[in-house]
Amino acid sequence: MSSDGQNTLIALYRRYVDADPDETTVYAGFALFFTAIGLLAVALAAVVWSGGIPPENIFKYELREVAGVTGALGIPLLLVSVVVLLPSRYRFPKLLAGAGLVVCAVAVVQFVGAYPHNWNVAASADRSGRIVGVYSLGAVAVVAASGTSLVGFQIARAKTSGPAAGGSDAESDATDEEDEEAVSAQVRRDMDEALSNTELSWGGVRKTETTRLKLDTSAVDDVDRASFENAKATETRGGGVDDAVAGLQGLRGGKKDTAVGDSTDDQAAALAELRKRQQADAEREESEGVVDRIRGLFS
Known part of the structure; x- marks a missing residue:
């Protein structure tokens, strides 16, 4: 086998088994595997070929014998190749597989x-039952060895990948937290930019643009304040409530002259006179309207 072929086998082993390969074990396992595939292909071809030959021809039985031998050896040999290729800390599966393969080979020789x-x-010379029983013992041993190797390999693989998976989960959680913080910061920046051109503040209160006046009192800071402390204020007080009301009306402006009666009878008389005036004004306006309508008819 060329170096390229050797490298190909090692690459296949690393890809599907994911373990550090022992070159001798890898080559032996692949040799058994391909040999088993070849034997099974020969068995299938022999069975198909013998199907078209008449029963009276002895060559038909010779082909069936070839098919039985190659098939009976190919199946356990394929399982043994799996046991050899899979890495294991225990030698028992390989020993059991080797013993089972030997028993199967003995049964094939008897066949x-x-x-x-x-x-x-x-006739009493039939030996098929005994041979099948021996072969079954060897086949069971090979199957048990291959099953043990597969289970042990899967358990070891799960234990190896467990801590790595836990570390990857922690890294992924940290990455997710960083992504969430980055998204939150971006959302806050977008909201601040959107609200910068509006008239509403965060509290929902409309923002008003005002101007603040700052008085420069440095020019009067040196004024003598002692005269202010000794100054006396002159207070002017009115004579009563009427004077105070009059003063307020003067401040309001537009003083109205209102006649106030001295008694209830005077107020009732004034109200009756006001109603008469209003009624007279209404009658005059109504008569003037009728006259205007008559004039409009003859104009």
Whole structure:
């Protein structure tokens, strides 16, 4: 095998098994694997070929014998190759697989000696039952060894990938938190930019633009304040409530002259006179309206 082929096998082993390869083990396992595939292909071809040959032709049984031998060896050999290729800290699965393969080979040798004259016949010389029993023991051992290797490999792989998966989960959680913080900061910046051109503040109160006046009192800071402390204020007080009301009306402006009666009778008389004036004004306006309508008819 060329170096390129060797490198290809090692690359396949690392890809599917994901373990540090032992070159001798890898080559032996792949050799058993491809040998088993070849034997099974020969068994299938022999069975298909023998199907078209008449029963009276002895060549038909020779082809079936070849198919039985290659098939009976190919199946356990394929399982043994799996046991060899899978890494394991224990030697028991490989020993069990080797023992089972030897028992299967012994049964195959007995099959070659018994077929076709002592195989599945009615006479007392039939040896098929005993041979099948021996082969079954070897096949069970090979199957048990391959199953043990597969289970052990999966358990070891799960233990190895557990801490790595936990670390990757922690890293992914930290990355998610950083992404959430970045998104929150971006949202706050967008909201601040959107509200910068509006007239509403965060509290919902309309913002008003006002101007603040700052008085410069430095020019009067040196004024003598002692005279202010000794100054006396002159207070002027009115004579009574009427004077105070009059003063307020003067401040309001537009003083109205209102006649106030001295008694209830005077007020009732004034109200009656006001009603008469209003009624007279209404009658005069109504008569003037009728005259205007008559004039409009003759104009």
